[in-house]
Amino acid sequence: MRSAKELNELRAALAQQLAERKRAKPRIIIGMGTCGIAAGAREILKAVLREVENRRLDVEVCQTGCIGMCQYEPLLDVQLPGGPRVTYGSVAVKDVPRIIASHVMGGRVVEELAVAQMADGEPLVEGVPTYDELDFFGRQLRIALANCGRIDPESITEYIACGGYAACAKALTEMTPEEVISEVKKAGLRGRGGAGFPTGLKWELTSRTPSDKKYIVCNADEGDPGAFMDRSLLEGDPHRVIEGMIIGAYAIGADEGYIYVRAEYPLAIKRLEIALKQAREQGLLGENLFGSGFSFDLHIKKGAGAFVCGEETALMASIEGRRGMPRPKPPFPSVSGLWGKPTNINNVETFANVAEIIDRGAEWFAGIGTEGSKGTKVFALTGKIAHTGLVEVPMGMSLREVIYDIGGGLPAGAQLKAVQIGGPSGGCIPAELLDLPIDYESLREVGAMMGSGGMVVMDQNTCMVDVARFFLKFTQNESCGKCTPCREGTKRMLEILDRICSGDGKDGDLELLEELACHIRDTSLCQLGGSAPNPVLSTLQYFRDEYEAHIRDKRCPANVCAGTSAPYQINAAVCIGCGLCVRVCPAGAVSGERRQPHHIDAGSCLVCGACAAKCPVHAIAQGA
């Protein structure tokens, strides 16, 4: 790309081509993110191709990334010339012929399968809500995810046609690096990788370090259990991340960059490889971009399976080919990073916000969110929630709004107990604090953390001690072993939790846990150890009674910890005598006449919990 003018001309031509394509033929678009494929999108694609071939239809079949409605996967969109784009959800192979016959060939929308429609500048059809009318979308504000699920992520032309790389052209041809940094600072963008460090300031620090060589790195190691924002972004709109990186590289004066992606994300890696190749072909990566004299190129590095490599100094060690172990800071990467050169590391989502800031200006961005947290945040909403999926909301929205208004609340029968935010570095927020605004500071105050954006909803059947143990087991397993507090301390904490969960907790265990937690938090080398105790501390703060029930009464209030030794009992007033418990009990401990209240023999009960899990009327619980 030799100039901004050339890009403008290309965009106009591509947009026209795209519009003509839409006018010429019906389009069938299939959601092909990892989630979609896992739900069977490949079979749907095959069925569509078969149908198109059998009926000799003249249609365009294309793919898109994840739009965030995981619970409706697989998704299939149909757009007729001059019509809106209609999304069908939970599509089965057997539905494909019907959708094609009725909608594609007959022009009649199959209303009972349609989830929503996108106007796309065309008149709407009746009987199907628009995306904005759905609670799930209407309350979101999509900046980073704007294109996800709309464009074909393997096509640079679609990205350019909807305005892509314009911000890059503007930054490189109309702005100095200082101006770019100042704009990002004014916007108030903070890192989306966890800690929330101001991005503009980080860029400034790196730009001020004199050096003959600098690097820019994108952290796509997303290893937090319960998080998939970065994967969806890379799978759904890779060019947006690349564009953000080019602008960042220009600002700090880097001519080379790396994207460090987890090996567990093969589709994200594939789409990035395609995107990089296309960007090089279009002259958006390489020498003398936009005639500005600035040159830049990017490499992909595959991670090799170590959570700690998400930590920036460990990540750099890993890129250098060594074991991914963190080192003390300072020196910070902005001073001494990859191969000792100044290096700027940002998260995928951080980079995904940059182009819009340059395009629409810092003021626009700073107008969204709260005083200290600007813009939006993407969350992976999962667990016991009606609408699982990926949502992007303005900072400052309350948890209640996200969970009930957007997520549709919990499934029938489930009561909200806690929300886990921030993965293994975060904490559990109890139902009483649902009106908490989501921003960096508020979350930190209640003992959680923005983290990368996993949001797991838990109901009354979730044991908070078990959850704490789950996360600690994770961090203990992923501890790199370099520093003692993290290596040994998390192990000791886990032993105590194991003991409590198996009904062998003793008096003094909770105090010991707290003491260990504080030492580990304060003395670990990196934030893996530094934040590892958070899930334990936050559950101890809000759910101490559950720990005490395990220790004192040998009882798990949520009936999860099988080892707590109090045998199960049947509430005779509730029991309907269906006999399901008799059938599942491996020890033959349950007896009773049909349609009469049953009884569990305390001596033979193994406390496995199988009966309680099966009971349709919740009549079975552990005795005190």
Add this chain to the structure above:
Amino acid sequence: MGCICGQDKQSMQAYLQPLQQVLNRYAREERFLVPILQDAQEAYGYLPAEVMREIARSLNISFTKVYGVATFYSQFHLRPRGRNVIKVCTGTACHVRGGGEVLKAIQNVLGIEAGGTTPDLEFTLETVACIGACGLAPVIMINDDTHGRVNPENIKSILDGYRQPVHTEVAAG
């Protein structure tokens, strides 16, 4: 691949041939150690000691360094693995949606524990912290395929889809 100690130089050379092809793709620099190990594992299915030794020699770094890196990352394996690798997600969302039951069911069907390989080298079973497909929990990954919304009942039929067919169908040819 069987034991190769005590074999002559020639067969050793033949054994290391696939590795040479991998090495030729990279400059002989330490920073390519991880990708070289990744490609070598792809070629051999795992990382035999001889292969790591040759990598150390060719990059001019110590064997300990190669061994240290290979054992640091969970992606690398020093023992042969099954033709199909099953990764059961044990992430938070899967955990609260019954991922543990799924793991148990697979262990029952295959008769191996997590971390094990079936004697016929058909399957290796592993757990993984999070696959990042939480919206479809519980999730498992077999090779590069992600399967969502699995349950103990449909596990067997999913696994059967990956078994080597015992009889090749003549008519199909």
